[in-house]
Amino acid sequence: MSEAIEQFFASLPARAPAVLRAPISGTLQIDLATGNRTDHWLVQLGPGEAVVNRARGPADAIWNSSTDLFERLVTGRAQSLSAVLRNETTYSGNVMLLLVFRRFFPNPPGVRDPRETAREQARRG
Template sequence: MTEATQQFFATLPARAPEVLRTPVAGTLRIDLSEGHRTEHWLVRMRPGAVEVDQGVEPGDATWYCGADLFERLVTGRAQAISAVLRNESTFRGDVVLFLAFRLFFPSAPGTRDPREVAREHARWTR
């Protein structure tokens, strides 16, 4: 796996209090494939906390994703829901875990919060 992917998983526990504010609980298994090799990541989520491990234990949900797509996700160059809808990755199990996990991915470079844009526009029109 790439350094960006490794770093992404390493930072999840520290970022969890900021990201996981809803009452979500369960284990998401992420299967990242590259050629004939697959890495299995287990992300145990609960409100405000995440534990990350590697292993093949079953989860409450499983997300199958290519390693190259996952790197684009962790660098903000792709969107998780769009990838699933385009069938670039697949998912089964508790969809709430997938929806919660996607919040850890960064926004695309140059993306701005629409509320911020509206505030700036309101300032200019006064």
Template sequence: MVEDPTTDFFAWLEEHGPEVLPDKARGSIRFDLDAGEGRVNHWYVAINRGNVLVSRENREADCVVSTEQRLFDHFALGESHVITAYNRNDLAVQGNLPLLLMFRRAFPSPPGTRDPRERVRERFAGRGIRR
């Protein structure tokens, strides 16, 4: 079991962001995560053409996402989806919404999810596809 999914997610993102985010992506996103008892955890992500920098700064950003810490933990584990939460008003977005739509690629898929292309390859394995 992961002890701090959010911290683990952002550590992973800084290392692997260029693999999951588009090369041409540019902008900054700040996540304001309500940890309860008046505490807010800030995560600032700067994206610039494949380079991803993460910090705990509370600074101006092109897109600001506000939600509960525990819900973000579910995003970080692939157990919830950002867009579903947005549609339910479980998170608020200020600024550049398309940047968040692009960023959602960084979140993991739900546990047990497989790439549909793999399923097709398995299904037709051993069968010669004639052209």
């Protein structure tokens, strides 16, 4: 398991209050495959909180991905919905959990919020 993925999962509980503002709750199982090995992560999401375990268990949704793709997601080099639509990864269950969970992923390197750009232009002009 890559260090970027380990750090990503370790950071979820601290980041959850800022990311999980919607009134949603559920459990997402993330299965990451490398060759013939699969690592399992169980993420329980609730308003303002995330609990992460390295386990399998009852889940409202299951996300299967290669470890390589998931590392690209946690580093901002890939987008989760695009990967699902291109069938690079599979997802089943409550789709709202994916839509909420993807907010934990960083933006691609070099991407700026268009509101910031507009504010800068307004200050200059």
